[in-house]
Amino acid sequence: xxxxxxxxxxxxxxxxxxxxxxxxxxxxxxxxxxxxxxxxxxxxxxxxxxxxxxxxxxxxxxxxxxxxxxxxxxxxxxxxxxxxxxxxxxxxxxxxxxxxxxxxxxxxxxxxxxxxxxxxxxxxxxxxxxxxxxxxxxxxxxxxxxxxxxxxxxxxxxxxxxxxxxxxxxxxxxxxxxxxxxxxxxxxxxxxxxxxxxxxxxxxxxxxxxxxxxxxxxxxxxxxxxxxxxxxxxxxxxxxxxxxxxxxxxxxxxxxxxxxxxxxxxxxxxxxxxxxxxxxxxxxxxxxxxxxxxxxxxxxxxxxxxxxxxxxxxxxxxxxxxxxxxxxxxxxxxxxxxxxxxxxxxxxxxxxxxxxxxxxxxxxxxxxxxxxxxxxxxxxxxxxxxxxxxxxxxxxxxxxxxxxxxxxxxxxxxxxxxxxxxxxxxxxxxxxxxxxxxxxxxxxxxxxxxxxxxxxxxxxxxxxxxxxxxxxxxxxxxxxxxxxxxxxxxxxxxxxxxxxxxxxxxx
Numbered sequence: 001x002x003x004x005x006x007x008x009x010x011x012x013x014x015x016x017x018x019x020x021x022x023x024x025x026x027x028x029x030x031x032x033x034x035x036x037x038x039x040x041x042x043x044x045x046x047x048x049x050x051x052x053x054x055x056x057x058x059x060x061x062x063x064x065x066x067x068x069x070x071x072x073x074x075x076x077x078x079x080x081x082x083x084x085x086x087x088x089x090x091x092x093x094x095x096x097x098x099x100x101x102x103x104x105x106x107x108x109x110x111x112x113x114x115x116x117x118x119x120x121x122x123x124x125x126x127x128x129x130x131x132x133x134x135x136x137x138x139x140x141x142x143x144x145x146x147x148x149x150x151x152x153x154x155x156x157x158x159x160x161x162x163x164x165x166x167x168x169x170x171x172x173x174x175x176x177x178x179x180x181x182x183x184x185x186x187x188x189x190x191x192x193x194x195x196x197x198x199x200x201x202x203x204x205x206x207x208x209x210x211x212x213x214x215x216x217x218x219x220x221x222x223x224x225x226x227x228x229x230x231x232x233x234x235x236x237x238x239x240x241x242x243x244x245x246x247x248x249x250x251x252x253x254x255x256x257x258x259x260x261x262x263x264x265x266x267x268x269x270x271x272x273x274x275x276x277x278x279x280x281x282x283x284x285x286x287x288x289x290x291x292x293x294x295x296x297x298x299x300x301x302x303x304x305x306x307x308x309x310x311x312x313x314x315x316x317x318x319x320x321x322x323x324x325x326x327x328x329x330x331x332x333x334x335x336x337x338x339x340x341x342x343x344x345x346x347x348x349x350x351x352x353x354x355x356x357x358x359x360x361x362x363x364x365x366x367x368x369x370x371x372x373x374x375x376x377x378x379x380x381x382x383x384x385x386x387x388x389x390x391x392x393x394x395x396x397x398x399x400x401x402x403x404x405x406x407x408x409x410x411x412x413x414x415x416x417x418x419x420x421x422x423x424x425x426x427x428x429x430x431x432x433x434x435x436x437x438x439x440x441x442x443x444x445x446x447x448x449x450x451x452x453x454x455x456x457x458x459x460x461x462x463x464x465x466x467x468x469x470x471x472x473x474x475x476x477x478x479x480x481x482x483x484x485x486x487x488x489x490x491x492x493x494x495x496x497x498x499x500x501x502x503x504x505x506x507x
Contacts, residue, residue: 035122061171270316412479
């Protein structure tokens with residue numbers, strides 16, 4: 001949900017550091033904050049040549065409204081994209097908070113002392129070919145950069161990263177072009193650059209069903225700053241309601257999972273952990289110099305600490321959208337409204353295979369719906385709305401939605417629409433907006449099937465806070481994870497083997 005829309009729930013509370021750990025958590029907030037909220041940045045290796053990362057970085061920072069000072073560093077240029085260029089960071093006239101490097105790695109350790117003299121507190125090494133390389137000398141180069149930073153009290157991101165985006169200052173420091181960025185309540189740290197790069201570019205191109213990010217940080221090889229410090233920072237950020245993490249390895253599991261579990265007690269933490277198989281672990285070694293551990297240990301740690309685990313990129317984004325748009329359900333009882341009988345049957349299967357239950361609707365709800373359908377039509381959950389269409393396209397969808405939301409036996413609603421000419425009407429968005437106004441605590445997730453009419457309906461639903469998914473099973477799986485997280489925050493056993501779960505698993 002983007003910042004110009006009204007959320008369906010109050011902001012989730014910021015996390016208070018655990019007892020005895022206040023100083024460590026405050027340090028993480030200060031150090032990660034200096035990276036994501038800089039007042040002055042230097043781009044070492046800035047360029048006037050289109051197509052080079054040093055050009056794209058400067059252009060992105062310049063055109064997206066960053067309100068701090070930008071200092072291009074290039075000894076061969078006096079001006080870069082209209083900005084005064086400097087031969088070295090030592091020549092910059094003011095202090096600098098963050099330096100971004102797009103230069104050969106072997107020269108970076110020699111520049112770090114100059115960065116420290118200029119007040120730099122964090123650097124981002126965009127360049128690749130370090131710890132992930134076959135060459136032992138290049139692997140050693142990464143260690144040299146990390147050691148130089150440690151000696152001078154500078155925190156580092158990368159190497160092998162596309163960069164980062166932070167809406168704290170409209171700071172778009174990625175070499176992938178972003179003509180626009182949807183601000184929002186999600187914070188993302190990812191080991192791969194696609195989440196501050198091409199995949200995020202695709203996401204930001206959406207006109208509807210947008211997912212807004214307060215910041216997106218590509219960790220790369222994680223030679224210094226990592227997921228543990230990020231999750232502490234994001235947990236304490238008032239502007240963040242959902243934390244997303246893509247990781248090929250978890251650098252310090254003994255520190256990460258307690259921190260993530262502490263944050264998850266107030267805000268959902270969604271993890272896409274790859275390198276699950278021996279083949280995946282081998283691939284990650286040459287991608288980000290990662291050495292993932294046994295996957296069953298990750299699964300068990302997620303279950304114990306309330307971390308929602310996604311297996312695929314679509315799940316990763318689906319779960320984040322559900323948490324971003326809607327509150328988590330207070331219970332497991334779900335009402336399903338469907339304009340398709342076949343989809344109603346499939347949805348019943350999906351719910352029954354999950355931790356969720358089909359709600360037993362009240363007599364009042366059943367009687368309200370029966371008034372819309374022929375006498376011979378049985379009414380139960382899932383509700384098949386198709387035979388209610390003679391009562392009016394709007395009424396067939398509006399009346400059941402209001403009824404199930406008002407039903408005390410219902411904790412959440414999944415709607416399945418056939419967006420075709422027969423059930424079409426103007427104002428589907430108003431129907432949702434009005435129905436949900438009196439029941440903001442109950443999440444509503446939707447699946448819309450159709451073609452031209454579908455596009456109009458989804459556009460009308462924009463701003464209601466209803467997430468629309470590509471299938472009913474995606475909506476129900478998302479709702480299941482939202483309920484699972486709610487159990488954790490309520491202090492219940494997050495994983496209960498007595499509850500039915502798909503393939504005997506929750507995550």
